[in-house]
Amino acid sequence: MKVLITGGGGFLGQKLARKLGGEPLIGDRVISAMTLADIVEPADIAAPFPVRRIAGDISDPAAVADMFADVPDVIFHLAAIVSADAEENFDKGMAVNLFGTYHILEAARAQKTTPILVYASSCAVHGGEAPEPVTDGVELNPQTSYGTQKAIGEKLVQDYSRKGFVDGRGLRLPTVSIRPGKANKAASSFMSSIFRDTLQGQVANCPVGRDYAVWHTAPRTVVRNLVHAAELDGATFGFNRNITLSGRTDTIGEMIDAMTRVAGPKAEGRITWNHDPEIETIVKGWRGHFRAKKAARLGFVSDTSFEDSVRWFLEDDIVT
Amino acid sequence: MKVLITGGGGFLGQKLARKLGGEPLIGDRVISAMTLADIVEPADIAAPFPVRRIAGDISDPAAVADMFADVPDVIFHLAAIVSADAEENFDKGMAVNLFGTYHILEAARAQKTTPILVYASSCAVHGGEAPEPVTDGVELNPQTSYGTQKAIGEKLVQDYSRKGFVDGRGLRLPTVSIRPGKANKAASSFMSSIFRDTLQGQVANCPVGRDYAVWHTAPRTVVRNLVHAAELDGATFGFNRNITLSGRTDTIGEMIDAMTRVAGPKAEGRITWNHDPEIETIVKGWRGHFRAKKAARLGFVSDTSFEDSVRWFLEDDIVT
Known part of the structure; x- marks a missing residue:
């Protein structure tokens, strides 16, 4: 085929x-x-x-x-x-x-x-x-x-x-996180860069608070x-x-804590927390909590933790 | 303007x-x-x-x-x-x-x-x-x-x-009923013609049963x-x-009975009841029952009876 x-x-x-x-x-x-x-x-x-x-x-x-x-x-x-x-x-x-x-x-x-x-x-x-x-x-x-x-x-x-x-x-x-590569024009781009870039020694900005809930995979x-x-x-x-589609909900804070548990505390220190009204307007219109029952019934899968996502990023995508 | x-x-x-x-x-x-x-x-x-x-x-x-x-x-x-x-x-x-x-x-x-x-x-x-x-x-x-x-x-x-x-x-x-004029290619066309045409002495076919529920205005x-x-x-x-939008639900049978109460029994006798698989496939995919709460809150109106619709058709639209 x-x-x-x-x-x-x-x-x-x-x-x-x-x-x-x-x-x-x-x-x-x-x-x-x-x-x-x-x-x-x-x-x-x-x-x-x-x-x-x-x-x-x-x-x-x-x-x-x-x-x-x-x-x-x-x-x-x-x-x-x-x-x-x-x-x-x-x-x-x-x-x-x-x-x-x-x-x-x-x-x-x-x-x-x-x-x-x-x-x-x-x-x-x-x-x-x-x-x-x-x-x-x-x-x-x-x-x-x-x-x-x-x-x-x-x-x-x-x-x-x-x-x-x-x-x-x-x-x-x-939202697919942790997305490898460079930042793009997706309003959700920060939901990857605050992990991807900081794990690689760079700074990254988070325009929302730690309590912002992300529906991710x-x-x-x-x-x-x-x-x-x-x-x-x-x-x-x-x-x-x-x-x-199946996914899971974690707050930005929970995702950062998962990163710290897997890869140590240094990365979090590289996150800046500056507002970005344009991005905030878009991402605050999204939803963080879903019940994807039909997807589960059809055999689609979700992650069991964001720690896995961090580990897979380190295995699959980190540029060394 | x-x-x-x-x-x-x-x-x-x-x-x-x-x-x-x-x-x-x-x-x-x-x-x-x-x-x-x-x-x-x-x-x-x-x-x-x-x-x-x-x-x-x-x-x-x-x-x-x-x-x-x-x-x-x-x-x-x-x-x-x-x-x-x-x-x-x-x-x-x-x-x-x-x-x-x-x-x-x-x-x-x-x-x-x-x-x-x-x-x-x-x-x-x-x-x-x-x-x-x-x-x-x-x-x-x-x-x-x-x-x-x-x-x-x-x-x-x-x-x-x-x-x-x-x-x-x-x-x-x-569905707008009673729609004046000639039959058209709307699958709902019969929902007007069984009243409009029979009230004017012509026959019209109804491809669904008397219990079919219509959401109409x-x-x-x-x-x-x-x-x-x-x-x-x-x-x-x-x-x-x-x-x-606001509307009301009546079955085809209730609508016919309303026509009879307003205009006498002759029109109903001109309705034929032949199946039409193509039309039935379309109209049975529609819904007959709605709760249009937002429309009501915004001041949109619905009919209080199909008798009114028959009377208005006779006043506004009948070709004499």
């Missing part, structure tokens, strides 16, 4: 590609080829199958057609303009997150093979008038353009699945869940193909 | 235009001009202000720019491809209901005047895993492409309002509610600008 990963140059796309390169299976089906597509040409990964790497913008239908040249059986659609970027650059967010997702769905539909499509939605679709904790079945109330565009993508994935154009599965990802766990989403029989989702 | 009505040639657009022509006020602001736009040039209406009538397709941004030439202060966005049509012609539904709504929002945004935009959403955004009755705050679970596209329009209206591009208010309209009432939506201060909606 052939796999396409959009956002295949991003940290999550690269981790997913490396995982599938190492274990070239989705369920009991062997991966025969992979396309990694991103706005710049993705890095290569080690794999027993050919890996095609493409630079292209999903807001351009012709670029999307190129990504689909191999007729993929499974598409992981991870490409997106992140939250603070989409908030600052409204048209860019619409072009990539809404119209780009539409182009991906149209390209998949044009194949007439009903490919599996795993869509990375976000817990940012929730907020506002939603209850605390957020349970399955609550009205999506995004407080950002990013969350709005992700929610619209969900509705499209749902309807394209109902029509039989794709076999879609949408996962509302928790480790990179290893979310990669495992993305593969699981592709392995499931679509019918097990029932009518609604979009679900709140 | 200047008013634009998209779908201004449709039965609802025409009724709204005539109402505003007769009482040229929205709140305490006097209407100075009106544009009626539709896919074919709308019929003229009597009004103390100039009425511009335009034929244009909202899926074409240039046509939308023409509709906005007068820089409207209030936009009633009613234009849509109806349910069975959008289900049969997927791309046409997407072009008009999703991209057309986007073009309307972009044209309104380009004005930089933050116009009021009243968006006709639909109770078809609900269904599937939603509880019965459907309460405010339940996840939108549309079972049709029409409902999906309406739900996406809601999310756009919400985010464009949050960004200050428009001052949006979305109303999820109940009379044309007079929904026109009053559309105007009310434009009159409200946007802030009274709170964060969420899209609401389930």
